[in-house]
Structures are given as structure tokens and as C-alpha cells.
Amino acid sequence: MASSIFRSLQVHPFMLYPTTFLRRRNGVFHLTTKATQSQTDTQQRQPQTKVSSSNSTQSKKLDKIPKDYEAIIGIETHVQLSTLTKAFCGCPYSYGSSPNSSICPICMGLPGALPVLNSKIIDFAVKLGLALNCNLAFKSKFDRKQYFYPDLPKGYQISQFDVPIATAGFLDVDIPVEFGGGHKRFGITRVHMEEDAGKLLHAENGNYSQVDLNRAGVPLLEIVSEPDMRNGIEAAEYAAELQRLVRYLGVSNGNMQEGSLRCDVNVSIRPIGQSKFGTKVEIKNLNSFSSVSRAIDFEISRQVQLHSQGQEDQIVQETRLWEEGSQRTITMRKKEGLADYRYFPEPDLPAVILSQEYVDGIKNSLPELPEIKRRRYEQMGLSMQDVLFLANDKNIAEFFDATLAKGADSKLVANWIMSDIAAFMKNEKLTINEIKLTPEELSELIASIKGGTISGKIGKEILFELLAKGGTVKELIQKKDLVQIADPVEIEKMVDKVIVENPKQVEQYRGGKTKLQGFFAGQVMKLSKGKANPGLLNKILLEKLNSKS
Amino acid sequence: MLLSTLQTPRSLSRLTRHPHSFTSRASLTHQTQTLTPSSPSPPPQSEILSIRHALLSRRASAADLVLSQLARLRLAEPRLRSFLHLPDDDALLAHARRLDARIAAGEDPGPLAGVLVGVKDNICTADMPSTAGSRILEGYRAPFDATAVKRVRELGGIVVGKTNMDEFGMGSTTEASAFQVTANPWDESRVPGGSSGGSAAAVSARQCVVSLGSDTGGSVRQPASFCGVVGLKPTYGRVSRFGLMAYASSLDAIGCFGSSVADTGTLLHAIAGHDRFDATSSKQDVPDFQSHFVAVSSLESKPLKGLRVGLIRETIDDGVDAGVISAIRAAALHFEELGCSVNEVSLPSFSLGLPAYYILAVSESSSNLSRYDGIRYGNQVYADELDSLYGGSRAQGFGSEVKMRILMGTYALSAGYYDAYYKRAQQVRTIIRNSFKEALSQNDILISPAAPSAAYKIGEKKNDPLAMYAGDIMTVNVNLAGLPALVLPCGFVEGGPSGLPVGLQMIGAAFNEGELLRVGHIFEQTLENCKFVPPIVVDDIAY
């Protein structure tokens, strides 16, 4: 494809151009530097962990917000789409590959190169638009957003301006119980398609910067929320739900650390009862949900403090940077009037026309979305905590549903997943897709215990075997000869043997020391190698011990 | 009498006789005026076909042909300065020898085998620099061939060099090249037109057989008219723009120059068709234009019987040279002789085209030229700070015409001005498109001059940009409407050592280049006593 045609390019010397003297007065490119602290996100994230860490911060900060102010929060989220190739050329994109190893004349903006839209982007945009309950624009277009920056090779970004592909939707979120719970609906203003820019790499000594264009031209969806959030937790939960949604839809890996999901938040405050919005401040450099939450709460208290001291003129329209180290926001750049991006329709790309058939096709192919799933789990009688745990991770939800599909009881499955399986995954640092246990076998295991083939204790042993090594429940039971002994005659024989071998204890028991029943039961169980049905065992044992007295 | 066939009396009075006007074959017996040259000359032949016959019949090798063509190119080059970059003879001969080997092996070397093709310098070539006539791209080499160039090469064509042009296509004289001024082969004190002046001059002086140009507002058609060659601007989307350095993306089209309609059509056929690297390129079928050509010997007496030709009234109005008007009126007569019905049509929106065009073109160009920032390629100035790096690189790299257009375009797209300028210009564009559609439903082709005057003197309009812009009145509407137009020489006006050629513009319906070429071919074959070979061409290469 394009890459083979432009192979000659790979040896060009201008790839890693030391664009000397790119010292910039504002710190915009710090955004692209890797965060040293690694917070939240990733599939291994345990909701409990997140909850507890942000909970403590949250409650502390919330106390500081006087009751007579309210915060208005809106979020702009950029989601990097996991298409095989970039938005307008044939280059693949993979995070972390060596600088300028995945570029071509098109994404480098060489003279004469033209963009050609990767149609997958439309599929993804329509998917997300539908999932966010938006109105779709059946005819939309691309526009050029123009500004100069070394990471922007064409001097303009191909984006959508006045006719975004999706508008006026909403996103439903269940706030975790720890934060008071409840169901919230946040408005979605718009979703539009655009391309990402490259990255600047700054020399250690600060003398020069280099441009890495690997990321240039990678497709993004920008999702703009209504200013519907009122505190950090709501904002973080909105962002987390958006991450779940893109993962459920398979349009992005939603990884915040790698910048596949980036949130910029706008925060303003106003006295309760005032309808006019306060001055809006934008916060960037939020690399995790907890930093979204903490940065917002910091910013709210900063603004409230200024306002309550009569210094509201100190709250200016600006972009502030969240500093993870000092846990505060600092000024990045003041906005001197509105930037004029001189948008105009992109003449190199035809209008994007959607047909009803096409949209219906996408609609019918949508998976069950998190909100619907949560409602379904709720109706099964699961607690909200269980519901959130299971539905928050697409893979766990799929595992859960697949186990249910084999006929297992929902509450039992939920318990197994949330306790032993979750603990195992946490200890071994594995995702549910990486464990060897299959939904079929979990269902089989639960059925074997319920049906009395094995005891619950043996069930746990088998579970860990299945988690670590795989195999089937039936095989393991047979191989290890673990079938429960439920034949009264066989159990009676073992009981008799134990009674005969322990005459002294029998005497003591019969002399009134009935606590010794546990001792006898233990001995019989030992003799059965743990396989005796405990109910049957105790019944027979009691009969035997008591009958001869 | 001849004039009685004209339909509107108003036109009659305007028709002036010019010593260099041609006469059509049918009317020759009625003519009394003197003609230069006085003896009948043969109609233009397809040089491409002659080369092909010479090669396939083994009368000449490709290497011989290339050498003799190169000799002529070099002879004229110091006087004309058509080319910005010429590869070594060795590189060209290597191409030619490969073709000879294929011929020797009994293979078809391709329809453009042995044909030297000039390529405008804003069209990317991997083996030569591509600078678009701009200092900011001095020495820049593209890592790829433009799709049009790739197709030319695949069909055996040999890219002989990169032709001079107004910087980034912004100009009508080729004087705005950062590197050199090209002379008009008919009169070296005159401009060849622009912005594809190098490509037009090179074909006119037979420095190459055909050439590629680009046409955003007339940049192929006006120089074709000034240099007395055939120029074709295809329908927008007919030819891939991939590899054409963008000036105004929604108007840009790669076009063709040839010394005959047949050659021009052959070149178009080579480069036309959908390209997956240009989202605006059309999937319309490309017909075999050559098969539409009828040899002059087998033409009927009224070969264009029934063809409805509309002469655009607004193009033969005030501000157009009398000599040009009479040449066009004579061409209209010639169409009638060929059996056409000629009517004047009015396009009331015609005059709106020029301001609308300039707003849209400068707006798009201000954006398209943003990439020339000195960061990744091209000339970069040393600076301590990013904005100075941008400012310095662009200040030194761009010429004044380009800077002016970037400034105007930036202004027109600015918040608060967008609606008044860009948006209104787009509305005008829609009106123009509709008025052409209407006119082309009543007529099969529309005709007009290609330019309001013949070639003017070098330096004459250099300091009067508005006068230069006004010269684009004939052509810009066609770009706004996205239609195809063919310009072919139809007569002369006085000037220079042997007269200056005048081009006739024929405008057709979208994707109907086939009809334009068919009509143009008949027109050209039946036009007598007009030999459009400039005085600089003293020899004839026998193929």
C-alpha cells in the first residue's frame, strides 16, 4: 500500500530533524511527556483501589467547598481510535515505536500529498455517536483548523467545525455507592472527528527540540460534554464511563497513560442562585481519573477561595496545568482573546454522507452497552457494588455473561468472580482474559458443587488449578479422584473404622464430652481424603456414636 | 457572403478584419485579404503518433529521437528559459535505451514511448527537484512522483525537465518565478503567460512534445493562448491532484499542453482517471479520446452539423482587445462553416467570477501554504525563537505576490470576515456553476477568448496586479464551475516579428473532454493558413 510506494522515504535524512531553537514560552509540550507517576486506568485497575484513594481526597476537598458556591464542570475528551492505519494515510500507529518510524509523505504534510479518509473512522464515530444517544449528521464535512506549531506538519489540523458528525446526546453514569451512589445523566454537546498532531521531544539541556511525527494523523474523536458535572468525582466517573464505552465499542483502547484517552476539563464556579457562569478555567495534563477528580477539586477550592475573598477578578480565562507532584494547578498560558483558527471547509475531502441503511447496520451491530448491562445485572438482584464490579470491565462482564449462559446461578457466579477469581487476578497481575479458567468450567464447577459431586472445599482447590493451569472440572475430579463419597455404606465403613480405632475418645464422648464429635468427623474426613459428603458423614457419625450409648 | 451567416447584427458591426486573421477553408475563395504565410499550410499533425510510427517501424531509435529533441531544447533554452531543472542527458538516454530494448524485444513500449514531456515545477518528480518556482523549496526533492507523472512514465513518456512557473502558480506571466523569467517564443520581449508559462513556451518552441501544467484560474489556458499551443484544463477531478503542490485545492487541475489537439488528448488520456490517493478524483470512465478523432481526409463537408455553439457575450465586450474579438468572431464563423449553429449566450454572473475566484483562491492558498514553515523541509532560517524561525523562513522563502495572497487569504478567513468574504464567494460560485449548467443545457459547447489580449511585454503588468488579475476574467469562471475547457490557437493579432497567436476557449459539460477534443480536432484540421509555429523554431525534426 502507501507504505511500499513511499519506501524510499524511510532513508530520508530529514526524518529526525533537529528543529533547533524551538524554545517555547508556554509549556504546551509538557503535555506529551510521560507522566512519572502511574495512576489508575489500565485493565488491572481495581475499582476498590480507585475508590478508596480518590475517596479520601474527595471528602477532604469537599469539606473545603462552602455550601454557597456551585461548580460548573465540562469535559473535552480526545479518544484515539484503534484503527489499523492513520486517519488519512496508510501508516500504522503503535504507541511507543521509535520516532518517525511510521510516517509517510501524507502524514508528514509533504508538498503535493493529499489526505484520503480511512472509512473505519466514520464507522467508529457513528458507533460512539449512537452509543452516546446523539443525533447524527447525515451530511457532515471536514474543516481545517489552522495554527502554526512544529508538531502540526500541514499548518492545519483536519477537524470538524460547524457540522460535527454527532450532537446533543447524553451519557448515563452510576455513581459508586462509596460516593453516595445514584444515577446521573450528563449531556453530550458534540462528537467530532479529527487528526492528532505529532510530538515534540525536548533535549535534556533544553537547547533544541525534535519532532516525532508518528502520532501525526492518528484519528481522534473529540467528545465535548455539557457543563453538567458539579465535582471531581462526577467528572472522573463521566470520564471512566466514556472509557468503558469506547472499550465496549472496540473503538479505542482508552488508555490514559499512553494518551489514547485525554481529558481537558473546564471549571468555573458561581454563587448558588446566580445564573450567570463564572470565568472558565481549562485544566490540562490529567493522566488518570483520579487526577481528573483531584485537579478539579483543587481548582474549585482555589476559585472559591479567591471568590470568597473578593478577588474574583483573579480568576481569569486561562489554561492551567495539573501538577501531580505538588497536587495543584499552575498557570500554563493566559488566553489573550479568542484564538482565531480560521476554520474553513477542507477542500481535499468530500462531504461525509451517511445513509439510513448504513446507520441502521451500525446500530444493529452495537454490543450491549455498559448502562444497559448494569440495568440487566441490577434486575438479576445483584447489589450495586456487584453490578459495577462486573459491568465496569468489558472482559469481566463478558466472562460473567458467558458463565451465566451455561446455566449457572448469577449470584453464585458473581461471588466466585468477585472473591477468589478477582483475588487470583490481582495477585498474579493477570486480566480475566489471561487466566486459564473458562466460563464453561466455572459454570461446571458451580454445578458440581451444587449437585454434590464435590464439596465446596474441593471446589476451591479445583478452581485454583483451573485458574493457573486450565483443564476441565471433570478431568480434574477424575484425575485426582476427587468425586465426593456420598454412598452411606462406604461412609459407614469409614465411621466404623474410626470408632474402632479410637476407643478412648468414644468412651469420653459417651461420657458426655460431645464436643469430640468434631474430632471424629475430622478423622473420617481424613480417611476419605476429604471426599466424604460432610452432611452424610455427620449424620452417620452421630447415629453410630449415639446408638450404642 | 461569409458575414451574412452571422446571426446577430450587433456582432456584425464589431467584426474587424485583421491582417493576421485566418480564413476558413470553405470561405477561402471569397477572401481578398492578404495572408501570412500566403501559401496553404498543412494542419497540425500528432507528433506523438509520428514518434510512435518512427519507433515501431524502426526508422529511428528512441535514443536518436531523444538526442535530436534535446539538441533543439538546448538551442532554444538560453533565449527562452522555459526550464528550471533538466536532468543529465545520460539519465534521459538511459530511459530511451530501455525503450529501444523493449522495441527490440518486440514489446509495445507504450503510447508515449520516446515522447519528451515537460512537467511544471509544482508537480512532484522523484528524480528532479520540485520547487514550484519558490525560493522556499529551493533544492527540494519530493520522495515520490505525482500520479500524473507516474502514469506518463508508465506509458513510456520521458520527463525531460521541470518547467518554470509563477511561484506556487500565483501569477499570469511567469515573472513571479523566484528563479528566472521565461520569454514568449513568438516574441522574446513578451511574457509567455502564466502560471504554466514554462510548459507552454517549451511546447510552443518544440523543446518538448507535450507538457503538464496546472490550472487554478487559467494557468494552462492563458499561456496556451499566449504561446499559440493547445491547452486543456480537464474537469475538476478528472486528473489526480496527488503530487500537485496545492495552490487552491478546490480549483486546481493538472492540465495538458500539446502542439496539436491530438497530442493534448493523448496526454490527457494517459493521466486521467481515478486515483485512490486523491479523494476528489473522479471514478468516471475515461473514454478513448483518440478514437473520436476523424482524419481530415474523411471529413464530410459539414462535419459538425447540428452542434450548438454558444458564444459567451460577456467575453467579447469592453476591455477585450479588438484583435482578439475579431479572431474569436472569425472562429465562430468557422464553426458555422463546419455546420454548427452559433448563438450568443449571456452569462450574467460572469463578471462576478473574478472577485469570487480571488477570494476563494487566496483563502485556500493561505492555508495550503502553511506547511512551508521551514521545519521539515525547504529553507530554514536560523532563529532563537520559534516565531522568528517561522517568520524568517517564510519572509525569505516567499516572493511578494505569494505573501500578498497569503495575507489576503488570511484576512478573508478571519473570524468576523468569513461570512462577508469566503462564504459569499462560495455562494457566488454556486450561482456561476448553475448559470454554466443552464447555458450548457442550451448549447453543446461554449466559446470565448482564452484571454482578453495576446501576450504583453515583460514587465508591463508587473507592478499592476489588478490589471494582471483582470486578465483572468476569461478563465476563472470555468474553474469555479469545475468544467473542462480546451484552448486552441485560432488566429493572430499584430505584434512581435510575425504576429501573436490568439487562443479560442471551448468550454464543455463536466467530464465531456471527449467532445471538446473531437470538436477541437476538426476545428484545427480545417483551419487553413494558420501555422502556429513560432519563429524561434527554425528546423523541423523528421521523425
Ligand SMILES: [Zn+2]
Ligand atoms: Zn502516513
